Amino acid sequence: MDDLSGRKTKFPYKLIILGVIIVTGITLHQLGIFDWRRFLEIGEQYAHTWWFPPVIIIIKALLYMFALPGSSMYWVAGLLFEPLYATTIVVTGGVSGAILAYRFSQGMSKDAAERIQSSRFFKVIRNHSDFATLSAIRSLPNFPHSVINYGSGMLGVPMTRFLTSTLIGFTAKGYLYTSAIHHAATADDLSDVIRLQTVLPLIVLTLLFVAGKLLQRKLPEQSIEQDRETP
Secondary structure: OHHHHHOOOOHHHHHHHHHHHHHHHHHHHHHOOOOOOHHHHHHHHOOOOHHHHHHHHHHHHHHHHHHOOOOOHHHHHHHHOOHHHHHHHHHHHHHHHHHHHHHHHHOOOOOOHHHHHOHHHHHHHHHEEEOOHHHHHHHHOOOOOOHHHHHHHHHHHOOHHHHHHHHHHHHHHHHHHHHHHHHOOOOOOHHHHHHHHHHHHHHHHHHHHHHHHHHHHHHHHHHHHHHHHOO
């Protein structure tokens, strides 16, 4: 009886909460619930203060931590500050939020980590959690970052790999988006700012990472074939 009771598995309420947070965050991201114009109205009053940029960073970090869409901060930072400064703000907030989300999901899934990582679904994901794939997904326009942040935490992706790919993705997106938004600040319709010419470099960068991964796989295969052919 003692053995049987010891084998009883706990109800995975933490995983259920984590799943609800992820689904909610992705849904809100796709629906565009968070209107950047509301943040901008406040930002226009306090953009000159020393404490407002750190506030944007904190808000963006907290949004990403709880799988909520933080893309609204691109607009606020891009419209209020110069591109390089705005990029620094969104990258700092985005990377900080990604790390917080990574740790949060890691802690929430700790009790069931072994069961999660041994499942067939997560084994497939883990096989595609290399640096090139993570960087490619990070660079992909409009992809929900919460999927990468939470998935990496649950799978225990090495922090160095996670952090480096996150930094690359947020830097590329941050500069392209904030530059486009800042230079179009006088446009009549800001909703059309993020066009093909803005996201095209991100698509190219994504394809380069994918090509790099395929090439990396191809080279060992060719090396093995050559070794077999060598008498």
